[in-house]
């Protein structure tokens with residue numbers, strides 16, 4: 001009895017001393033948050049999905065303030081919800097907040113031990129991979145060299161839509177088109193549809209397996225013994241992925257060697273992402289990438305670019321169907337720019353379409369494909385808003401909270417593209433809006449700071465080009481009785497709970513002149 005009394009008193013004294021210490025030295029205090037029963041509480045938080053967490057966060061922020069800590073698993077997890085704190089962290093202290101937390105065990109299998117851009121620790125390899133993608137593939141000149149592929153994919157998309165009878169499942173068709181385009185950019189534009197489909201099947205399996213295999217991560221290394229079969233399944237999946245992608249990488253390697261033997265470069269040869277990876281030399285290990293590492297980087301490229309763009313197109317088209325007057329305004333603007341009878345909207349026409357650009361930005365604000373950016377981590381203990389952010393913490397930034405902040409946006413829940421036009425009638429270009437939040441964060445669909453999405457310009461181009469052509473070629477209408485449900489569900493991105501199914505009618509020259517915005 002005496003022993004228990006002594007233990008309880010000691011614990012109380014320790015708690016009191018800790019509280020006093022935190023009061024005197026607030027810089028050593030974590031951001032506030034709910035008290036969690038050790039171990040059990042941590043486990044309960046860890047089991048929650050991001051959308052479940054999102055539903056409890058508003059109450060927690062109301063109680064504890066804009067920066068809070070939840071004890072999830074063994075690490076403190078910090079959530080930041082206001083634009084000024086996000087700016088302080090990601091932009092003003094960009095280098096400190098640019099790290100990523102250790103990936104769960106199953107993700108390490110797919111990312112080859114975080115040897116990619118999105119999961120890579122902030123260091124020389126990450127810098128090398130990111131710089132390679134940015135300068136070799138995403139530079140304006142290189143992006144231009146893929147315009148033939150974009151047009152080819154547009155043709156595929158339009159012909160699939162034309163041949164579809166009944167309501168169009170927009171996400172399925174557009175998702176496939178986007179995937180085709182990224183495959184061509186990744187492995188060269190000589191692949192046929194059959195090969196593309198083979199890649200799609202295996203990549204889809206990997207993507208959908210993340211959630212299925214996630215439970216293995218709760219058990220750490222013990223899980224490899226307890227759930228041996230499941231682990232084997234995951235390793236087999238990785239082998240299947242390599243079996244499909246490595247031959248494509250080797251084919252590019254062969255082609256490169258043949259090209260080097262020839263004088264000058266063939267006009268037909270367009271550099272692919274896989275080509276650039278074959279040349280890379282890891283700075284610290286002083287070696288080239290293994291085929292497995294190239295597979296992980298290629299897979300990241302395909303998925304990062306495809307799903308975010310396809311999801312956003314679906315949300316934008318849903319709004320254009322729900323609000324026909326906005327669709328009519330987009331169409332009217334295109335009619336004023338492209339030549340009469342033009343078959344397609346060309347990429348160079350997009351610069352003259354401020355309303356289209358405003359629709360795209362409003363789509364990204366109102367329906368960002370992720371309600372959080374990818375989890376960040378700090379390179380060293382640091383202080384934000386007077387609180388300690390320890391090196392082992394995971395830091396999450398709330399994208400959607402900022403998009404819907406009434407202090408930033410008037411009637412934030414409404415889909416109103418005009419908010420991105422200048423007051424003098426819409427001359428403002430999309431470049432004028434600070435989408436990367438460098439000066440000030442008003443929304444952050446692409447993140448901000450050192451880890452900002454490197455593909456944001458390409459993403460915007462894809463959204464503008466394909467939405468413009470979809471509206472130019474067809475009039476989009478809701479199926480009778482469907483008022484277009486805009487509720488969300490969380491999958492690998494924030495998707496429409498009821499995927500958009502819309503009716504299309506080709507715009508003939510006759511209807512072209514009739515459509516007017518109200």
Ligand code: HEM
Pocket residue numbers: 117118119130301304305306308309312369370372373374375444445446447448450451452453454455456458459460
């Ligand atoms: C609508 C289109 C897109 C959206 C909304 C989007 C959004 C995002 C977001 C929110 C992040 C995380 C930022 C952070 O952690 O702070 C990200 C990272 C990334 N995105 Fe995108 N993205 C899009 C298109 C693309 C495209 C077209 C590519 C490549 C061709 C791409 C490649 C990447 C990569 C490699 C990263 C990891 C960056 C890093 O960790 O350094 N994304 N993207």
